Amino acid sequence: MDKKHVDWESLALFITVAREQGLSAAARRVGTSAPTLSRRMLSLERSLGRQLFVRGRLGYSLTDDGQTLLRGLEEVEARIERLTQPRAKIKPTVKISAGSWTALFLMERLHLITGQPPDIKPCFITSEKVLSIRHREAVIGFRNQRPTEKTLVARKLKPVEFAPYMAAEAPERWIKVLVDTPSARWVDREISEEDIVCETSQPRAALDLALTGVGIALLPTFIGDAQDRLRRVHPPIDELRHEQWLVIHQDDRNLPEVRKTIDRIYKFMRNKID
Structure with missing residues (x-):
C-alpha cells in the first residue's frame, strides 16, 4: 500500500459520499461529476487496500472498513474545526x-x-x-x-467645583489628603493642625472616611452631591473652581x-x- 497517493481531498470526498450515501447527491454538493467521484473512490480504495463501499442500485453503503474510516475522519474533522475556529472578537x-x-x-x-x-x-x-x-x-x-x-x-x-462635605453627627474636624493637588493644598493652607482629625495618602480614602462619620472631606461637588449620607458644610470654594x-x-x-x-x-x- 502506497500511502503517498492518499490525499486530504480524496478523504474529504469520501466523507461526502459516505454521508450522502451515493454519488449523485455528493457530486452536486462538491461541484463535480458522479463519474469523477466514482473514479476517486476507486482510487482511494486501491490506495488503502480496503473496500470502503458496497455499491448497489440504490446507492453506496459503507463496509465495516468504510465505517471505521468515516468515524476516524469525523474525529479529525471535529478537531480541525476546533483548531481553526475564529477567535472571539477581541474588544479594543x-x-x-x-x-x-x-x-x-x-x-x-x-x-x-x-x-x-x-x-x-x-x-x-x-x-x-x-x-x-x-x-x-x-x-x-x-x-x-x-x-x-x-x-x-x-x-x-x-x-469642576469643590466643597466640604460631612456625614450627620460627624465632628467638625477635617480629613487631610497628602497629595499635591489644589484642593489638598487648600486644606493644608487654610485648616489648622488642631482641626485635622486624620490624614490619608489617597484622595478616595477621604471620601470613605467622611462616609464613616470621621470628619469633613473636601470633595468635588459631582462626587459629594451624589452621596446620600453626606451634606455640604459650606458652598463651593471659588478659588478651587x-x-x-x-x-x-x-x-x-x-x-x-x-x-x-x-x-x-x-x-x-x-x-x-x-
Missing part, C-alpha cells in the same frame, strides 16, 4: 487617564463607556499627575486647562474605538449627570 483597549475623582465617577458608570453589549475595554490609569498623550502614555486624558500642544484636540466639559477638558491626540480622533469612547464619555460628563 482604550487607555483613559484621569485623577482619582474623575476616575471614580467614570468607573461607577462603566456600562455607559463600554456599551451594551460591550464593544470596548477601558483601561483606567488613575493618577494626579498629567500623563503625556503626545507620547501615548494614555489615549484619552482629562485636563484642568485647554491643552496648548498642536497635536492635541479637546472637548470642554462642565467646570477649574475647567475640565477631555483630550486626545489628533491622530487618534478617528479611530473607531476612541471616537466611540470619547462620544460616550462626553455625553454624560459634559453636565456630570447619569
Whole structure:
C-alpha cells in the first residue's frame, strides 16, 4: 500500500459520499461529476487496500472498513474545526487617564463607556499627575486647562467645583489628603493642625472616611452631591473652581474605538449627570 497517493481531498470526498450515501447527491454538493467521484473512490480504495463501499442500485453503503474510516475522519474533522475556529472578537483597549475623582465617577458608570453589549475595554490609569498623550502614555486624558500642544484636540466639559462635605453627627474636624493637588493644598493652607482629625495618602480614602462619620472631606461637588449620607458644610470654594477638558491626540480622533469612547464619555460628563 502506497500511502503517498492518499490525499486530504480524496478523504474529504469520501466523507461526502459516505454521508450522502451515493454519488449523485455528493457530486452536486462538491461541484463535480458522479463519474469523477466514482473514479476517486476507486482510487482511494486501491490506495488503502480496503473496500470502503458496497455499491448497489440504490446507492453506496459503507463496509465495516468504510465505517471505521468515516468515524476516524469525523474525529479529525471535529478537531480541525476546533483548531481553526475564529477567535472571539477581541474588544479594543482604550487607555483613559484621569485623577482619582474623575476616575471614580467614570468607573461607577462603566456600562455607559463600554456599551451594551460591550464593544470596548477601558483601561483606567488613575493618577494626579498629567500623563503625556503626545507620547501615548494614555489615549484619552482629562485636563484642568485647554491643552496648548498642536497635536492635541479637546472637548470642554462642565467646570469642576469643590466643597466640604460631612456625614450627620460627624465632628467638625477635617480629613487631610497628602497629595499635591489644589484642593489638598487648600486644606493644608487654610485648616489648622488642631482641626485635622486624620490624614490619608489617597484622595478616595477621604471620601470613605467622611462616609464613616470621621470628619469633613473636601470633595468635588459631582462626587459629594451624589452621596446620600453626606451634606455640604459650606458652598463651593471659588478659588478651587477649574475647567475640565477631555483630550486626545489628533491622530487618534478617528479611530473607531476612541471616537466611540470619547462620544460616550462626553455625553454624560459634559453636565456630570447619569
